[in-house]
Amino acid sequence: MSILLQATGLNKRFQNIDALDNVSLTVSRREILAVVGESGSGKSTLLATLAGLQTADAGRITYYGGDRPWDIGDMDEMQLRRLQRTQWGFIHQNARAALRLDVSAGGNIGERLMMNGARNYGDIRETAARWLDEVEIGRERIDEMPLNFSGGMLQRLQIAATLVTSPELVFMDEPTTGLDVSVQARVLDLIRNLVHKLDVATIIVTHDLGVARLLADRTVVMQGGAIVEHGLTDQVLDDPQHPYTQLLVSSVLPS
Amino acid sequence: MISYNFAYLDEQTKRSIRRALLKAVAVPGWQIPFGSREMPLPYGWGTGGIQVTASVIGETDRLKVIDQGADDTTNAVAIASFFKRMTGVDITTRTADATIIQTRHRIPEHPLTENQIIVYQVPQPEPLWRLIPERPVAMRAHALGDYGTMYVKLYEDITRFGRVASAYEHPVMVGDRVLMSPSPIPAFDNPKMDRMPALQLFGAGRERRLYAVPPYTSVRSLDFSDHPFHPGRADGTCTLCGSTTSYLDEIIMDDQGTRRFVCSDTDYCSERQDAKEVTP
Ligand SMILES: Nc1ncnc2c1ncn2[C@@H]1O[C@H](COP(=O)(O)OP(=O)(O)OP(=O)(O)O)[C@@H](O)[C@H]1O
Numbered sequence: 312m313s314i315l316l317q318a319t320g321l322n323k324r325f326q327n328i329d330a331l332d333n334v335s336l337t338v339s340r341r342e343i344l345a346v347v348g349e350s351g352s353g354k355s356t357l358l359a360t361l362a363g364l365q366t367a368d369a370g371r372i373t374y375y376g377g378d379r380p381w382d383i384g385d386m387d388e389m390q391l392r393r394l395q396r397t398q399w400g401f402i403h404q405n406a407r408a409a410l411r412l413d414v415s416a417g418g419n420i421g422e423r424l425m426m427n428g429a430r431n432y433g434d435i436r437e438t439a440a441r442w443l444d445e446v447e448i449g450r451e452r453i454d455e456m457p458l459n460f461s462g463g464m465l466q467r468l469q470i471a472a473t474l475v476t477s478p479e480l481v482f483m484d485e486p487t488t489g490l491d492v493s494v495q496a497r498v499l500d501l502i503r504n505l506v507h508k509l510d511v512a513t514i515i516v517t518h519d520l521g522v523a524r525l526l527a528d529r530t531v532v533m534q535g536g537a538i539v540e541h542g543l544t545d546q547v548l549d550d551p552q553h554p555y556t557q558l559l560v561s562s563v564l565p566s
Numbered sequence: 567m568i569s570y571n572f573a574y575l576d577e578q579t580k581r582s583i584r585r586a587l588l589k590a591v592a593v594p595g596w597q598i599p600f601g602s603r604e605m606p607l608p609y610g611w612g613t614g615g616i617q618v619t620a621s622v623i624g625e626t627d628r629l630k631v632i633d634q635g636a637d638d639t640t641n642a643v644a645i646a647s648f649f650k651r652m653t654g655v656d657i658t659t660r661t662a663d664a665t666i667i668q669t670r671h672r673i674p675e676h677p678l679t680e681n682q683i684i685v686y687q688v689p690q691p692e693p694l695w696r697l698i699p700e701r702p703v704a705m706r707a708h709a710l711g712d713y714g715t716m717y718v719k720l721y722e723d724i725t726r727f728g729r730v731a732s733a734y735e736h737p738v739m740v741g742d743r744v745l746m747s748p749s750p751i752p753a754f755d756n757p758k759m760d761r762m763p764a765l766q767l768f769g770a771g772r773e774r775r776l777y778a779v780p781p782y783t784s785v786r787s788l789d790f791s792d793h794p795f796h797p798g799r800a801d802g803t804c805t806l807c808g809s810t811t812s813y814l815d816e817i818i819m820d821d822q823g824t825r826r827f828v829c830s831d832t833d834y835c836s837e838r839q840d841a842k843e844v845t846p
C-alpha cells in the first residue's frame with residue numbers, strides 16, 4: 312500500500328504540557344487508522360495538526376495525494392484551504408457547531424461544492440440530493456433546516472457535507488461521541504460503509520476501543536502526547552505490548 | 567450662537583475621511599476603517615453617508631438627498647436641510663442638476679455622469695457577515711478572494727424564492743476582485759453600478775467603514791450559470807407618468823384598497839409628467 316500522509320517528529324507544547332511529543336506516523340491510501348488514548352493524551356491536537364488546522368512547533372507533514380508530494384508547512388494559505396476542501400475532509404464531534412443550522416440541508420452539503428467553484432444550481436442540488444439519500448436522510452428533506460434534526464441526523468448531514476467532494480483523506484474527531492448508544496451504531500455503520508465504498512483513507516480519533524475495533528485497519532495508542540504503541544488493530548487490542556495499552560484494553564474491553 | 571465649521575465636521579476630521587476615501591478609491595470595493603464621529607443624528611439615520619458627503623462637499627456643489635427614491639421623505643428632508651444650514655449649498659431634487667447625491671435604498675433612474683458623486687448610506691458594509699460572523703475570518707476571505715461561501719446565500723434564495731436576486735442588497739463583485747455589498751438598494755439598481763461614470767462612495771457610520779467604486783469600474787452581480795442574475799421589477803406601469811421601465815412602488819389609492827404602481831424615483835416621475843404636459 313502506498314503512503315498517503317506521513318508525519319515525522321511532531322512536537323507541540325502548550326505552556327508546560329507536551330501535547331505532542333515527537334509523534335511520527337503514516338497513513339496509506341484507503342487505510343483506516345484509529346488514534347486512541349485517554350482524555351488529554353493529545354489525540355485532538357494530533358488530528359488538528361495533521362489536518363493543517365493548527366501548526367506544530369516542530370516536525371514535518373507530507374501529503375502524497377494529488378499530482379506531487381506536498382509539505383504542509385510549505386503551502387500558502389490558499390493552497391492549504393484548497394487541499395482541505397477538496398482532497399481532505401474533517402468531521403467534528405459537534406455537528407451542530409460544524410453545520411449551518413439556519414441553512415437548508417441542501418445548502419449545507421452544497422457549500423463545499425460552491426467553495427470549490429461550483430456555480431450551477433441544478434447540479435449542486437442534484438448532488439446534494441444524492442448525498443442525502445446516501446446518508447439515509449432522504450432527498451425529500453433537502454430544503455429542511457437542520458435546526459430540528461436529531462443528533463444522529465446532524466452527524467450524518469456533516470458526513471455528507473464532507474464526503475461530497477470525494478476526498479482522499481478524512482479526519483474524524485470522536486464522530487460518534489455524545490450520541491445515544493443506539494444512534495452511535497448506526498452512524499458508525501454508515502461511516503464504515505462509506506469509507507469502504509469511496510476508498511477514502513481515514514484517521515479517526517476515539518477513546519472507544521470498540522470503535523477502533525470495528526473500523527480501523529491499524530491503531531495507534533497515545534499517552535501524554537506520545538505514541539506508545541502502534542500496529543494492526545487486532546494485534547494492538549488482542550495482544551497489547553505496552554503496559555498503558557494493556558491497562559486501556561483490560562479496563563474497557565472486558566471479554 | 568454656536569458657529570459650526572463648513573459642513574459641520576472640523577477640517578481635520580474631513581481630511582482624515584478624505585484620506586480614507588482615497589484609499590477606498592485605490593482598492594475598489596475594499597472596506598476602509600475610518601474614525602466615525604458623533605453626528606447630530608442617531609446611527610441608522612445615515613451618519614456614515616452624511617460624514618462622507620460632509621467631507622467631499624464644497625460651496626459650489628448642488629446636493630440632492632433621497633430616501634427610497636423620494637426627496638420629500640422625513641429622513642431625506644432632514645439631511646438636506648442639515649446640509650443647507652451647515653454649508654449654504656443649493657439643494658435640488660433634479661438628478662441631472664445635482665453634483666452630489668446622497669441616497670438610501672435607491673439609485674436614481676436618470677443615468678449619472680462623470681460630474682457627479684453618489685454617496686450611499688450603508689447599514690452593514692460586510693457582505694459576508696451572516697455567513698462569516700467573525701470579522702477576522704471574513705477579512706481573510708477578502709484577502710484571499712475566497713468567496714465561495716457567499717453562494718450559500720444565493721443557493722438559499724433560489725431554493726426559497728425561486729430566483730437568484732434577493733430583493734435588495736444583492737452582493738456584487740467589484741473589479742473582478744472584491745466582494746461588496748451594494749447597500750440595501752433593490753437588485754433592480756445593481757446593473758446601474760456597473761461602469762457607472764459617476765464616483766460611488768459608501769459610508770457606514772456605526773460600523774465605521776467606508777468604501778468606493780471609482781468611475782467605469784465593473785460591478786457584477788453574483789449568480790449561478792443556470793440562474794442568471796435577474797434585476798427584479800414589478801410587472802406594471804406607473805399610474806402617474808406611464809413608465810414601463812422604472813422601479814415601481816405599489817401604493818393603495820383609496821379606501822377600497824385599489825392598488826396602483828407609481829415610480830419610486832419621484833424626480834424621474836415628475837420630470838416625465840412635466841414633459842407630457844408640454845408636448846401632449
Ligand atoms: N489550545 C490549548 N491551549 C492549552 N492547552 C491545550 C490546548 N489544546 C490542548 N491543550 C492541552 O493539550 C493536551 C492534549 O489535549 P487534546 O485535546 O489533544 O487531548 P485529547 O486526547 O483529544 O483529549 P479528549 O479525549 O479529552 O478530547 C491536554 O493537556 C490539553 O489540556
Ligand SMILES: [Mg+2]
Binds near residue numbers: 354355356
Ligand atoms: Mg479530543
